[in-house]
Amino acid sequence: MAEQPTAPSCAPTSNPSTLSNPAPGASASGTPRAPQTAQVPQAARVPRVLSIAGTDPSGGAGIQADLKSIAASGGYGMCVTTSLVAQNTCGVREVFTPPLEFLTAQLAAVFDDVTVDAVKIGMLGDADTIRTVRTWLSEHPVPVVVLDPVMIASSGDRLLQAEAEQALRDLVPLVNVITPNIPELAVLCEKEPAQTFDEAHEQAANLAAATGTTVIVKGGHLCGQDAGNTAVFPDGTCAHVRTPRLDSRNTHGTGCSLSSSLATRLGVELLQHAEVAEHTAEQSVLTSEDTHRALQWSTRWLHESIAAGAGLQVGSGEGHGPVDHAARARRLEAAASAYPWHHLLATTDSEGNTLDGTSPERLLPVSPVPAGEAVVKPAGPWTAALWAAGGETWHQILDLPFVRALGDGTLDEDLFAFYLDQDALYLRDYSRALATLSARADTAEAQVHWAAGAHEAIAAESQLHEGWLANRARLGGPSPITMGYTNFLRASAAGDDYVVGAAAILPCYWLYEEVGAVLSSQNHADHPYAEWLSMYGGEEFAADVARSLAEVERAFEAASPAQRVRAAQAYLSACVYEREFFDQAHRALR
Numbered sequence: 001m002a003e004q005p006t007a008p009s010c011a012p013t014s015n016p017s018t019l020s021n022p023a024p025g026a027s028a029s030g031t032p033r034a035p036q037t038a039q040v041p042q043a044a045r046v047p048r049v050l051s052i053a054g055t056d057p058s059g060g061a062g063i064q065a066d067l068k069s070i071a072a073s074g075g076y077g078m079c080v081t082t083s084l085v086a087q088n089t090c091g092v093r094e095v096f097t098p099p100l101e102f103l104t105a106q107l108a109a110v111f112d113d114v115t116v117d118a119v120k121i122g123m124l125g126d127a128d129t130i131r132t133v134r135t136w137l138s139e140h141p142v143p144v145v146v147l148d149p150v151m152i153a154s155s156g157d158r159l160l161q162a163e164a165e166q167a168l169r170d171l172v173p174l175v176n177v178i179t180p181n182i183p184e185l186a187v188l189c190e191k192e193p194a195q196t197f198d199e200a201h202e203q204a205a206n207l208a209a210a211t212g213t214t215v216i217v218k219g220g221h222l223c224g225q226d227a228g229n230t231a232v233f234p235d236g237t238c239a240h241v242r243t244p245r246l247d248s249r250n251t252h253g254t255g256c257s258l259s260s261s262l263a264t265r266l267g268v269e270l271l272q273h274a275e276v277a278e279h280t281a282e283q284s285v286l287t288s289e290d291t292h293r294a295l296q297w298s299t300r301w302l303h304e305s306i307a308a309g310a311g312l313q314v315g316s317g318e319g320h321g322p323v324d325h326a327a328r329a330r331r332l333e334a335a336a337s338a339y340p341w342h343h344l345l346a347t348t349d350s351e352g353n354t355l356d357g358t359s360p361e362r363l364l365p366v367s368p369v370p371a372g373e374a375v376v377k378p379a380g381p382w383t384a385a386l387w388a389a390g391g392e393t394w395h396q397i398l399d400l401p402f403v404r405a406l407g408d409g410t411l412d413e414d415l416f417a418f419y420l421d422q423d424a425l426y427l428r429d430y431s432r433a434l435a436t437l438s439a440r441a442d443t444a445e446a447q448v449h450w451a452a453g454a455h456e457a458i459a460a461e462s463q464l465h466e467g468w469l470a471n472r473a474r475l476g477g478p479s480p481i482t483m484g485y486t487n488f489l490r491a492s493a494a495g496d497d498y499v500v501g502a503a504a505i506l507p508c509y510w511l512y513e514e515v516g517a518v519l520s521s522q523n524h525a526d527h528p529y530a531e532w533l534s535m536y537g538g539e540e541f542a543a544d545v546a547r548s549l550a551e552v553e554r555a556f557e558a559a560s561p562a563q564r565v566r567a568a569q570a571y572l573s574a575c576v577y578e579r580e581f582f583d584q585a586h587r588a589l590r
């Protein structure tokens, strides 16, 4: 069987563009815009993307998948239908191809009215259709054309007549990017299907050099842990985007989705160039870095969509189910909700008892998910009630893509770097909140404990700067989540009752320790983040967590019922902030 790519020798390159200049009509046209203010990020313009492809009434592949992918990738989707295909997740039943004149009528209807920024070509079916599309696009040039040379569906059914293969080969030099799977690449090269990544890469390099077209080698059909994609440019350079292989049957339409998403992201890149070009003498030309960035975006988005596919429950399960194109949009929509957190609204528990802080049972709403056992045990009934109430948030943290990928070693370096950068900024202010708590503590023991914590936090911050962050690019400013969390901690420590400040600080000790225990249990010598994970799980930190728990327990005992309720709410708010903090890299970077 084939193997995964060995070394990602395909680093991003700074070579000249392999993509053609935009057609004059496709540059940023329309209403004149006011000059942009420097440094203020502008909302990306929406590329108008046309899919020329066949249909899948069950919605997972073809034009239906393309329109969903284009929307999910930030484009405005349009479609011209080449063939109507009666198919579902199990296979193709019948194909009806409308007359060629009707294909041309559809193309004319779009192009007569709309400026097309990017085209994705999918199923063409036969040689006459290929020639019609080819003639149309040579007479109506579009700046980005991605060809997915569809030949055979994931079910094994033919979607291109065998005698049309040469016509498809002839189309390749006229497009910017092609996205063949391994068997399709072999047909285009007139070779046997590649068995290894190196063989596929060699076929792609020869094809790219011969045609002047960028070839995406797709890892989906290979085996090995990396199912990633490599852009092979005509000048022989390449750029690889890793993606962990998923054990999933929801791969129907992955090729359609990747190619239409890629066309859209290339359109986004091109429009950004066009925006700059409007104010400078620069030309709007796509570079290989643009292609690498677009491929990274599309590959990561598709990974999330495949991972969520099974949850859709579309299809009998006998075939290959579709991907969930909207999984990311739903995740980000939920993350953006401005609705108040549930624990700040609840006034009674599920049995109707008032949450008045008179007993540990009357502190917080019951978590719908049991918390399970903590590694560092609660210090008494009050902290036991806090742990139990935080069960749902705790399990959400364990399920975060960031925490999962950090544990299994598949976390992308740029996501890790984002986290480190924010962590350094966080530690600075966290240290200030601890110093405030120390100043307000009413026992010498607590005063020393929080002061030591303040010292350790600032020491950890400078260690991050000297070590982990020394060679990494930094954003240099706090994200809204980092700022929200640190401001909340500082305000609770300085401006609220002592018990509230102490409870707010607790999750940063306790949850961090618990997450660390899960992560360090996954560590091994070859783990890419071995050094980072080995920092977790030290006995000294566990003892600090236990001391913090004991102090919070003591403060709860001494507090009034009303203070306890506010402290418990502050504890859960900090748990939610912990979750948001771990998740933020996956919201900031795509």
Ligand SMILES: Nc1ncnc2c1ncn2[C@@H]1O[C@H](COP(=O)(O)OP(=O)(O)OP(=O)(O)O)[C@@H](O)[C@H]1O
Residues within 6 Å of the ligand: 061, 152, 153, 154, 180, 181, 182, 217, 218, 219, 220, 221, 227, 228, 229, 243, 244, 245, 246, 247, 248, 251, 252, 253, 254, 255, 256, 257, 258, 299, 302, 303, 306
């Ligand atoms: N099991 C998998 N795990 C992770 N990613 C996958 C998996 N299968 C496919 N992919 C992603 O989807 C991309 C496209 O898939 P693939 O290579 O299977 O295309 P295809 O055969 O043209 O698809 P189809 O014909 O089903 O539409 C891959 O390059 C990879 O990024």
Ligand SMILES: Cc1ncc(CO)c(N)n1
Residues within 6 Å of the ligand: 053, 054, 055, 056, 061, 062, 063, 085, 087, 122, 123, 150, 152, 153, 154, 159, 252, 253, 254, 255, 256
């Ligand atoms: C219409 C159409 N295009 C492409 C594919 C490949 O998955 C498919 N199954 N159907």
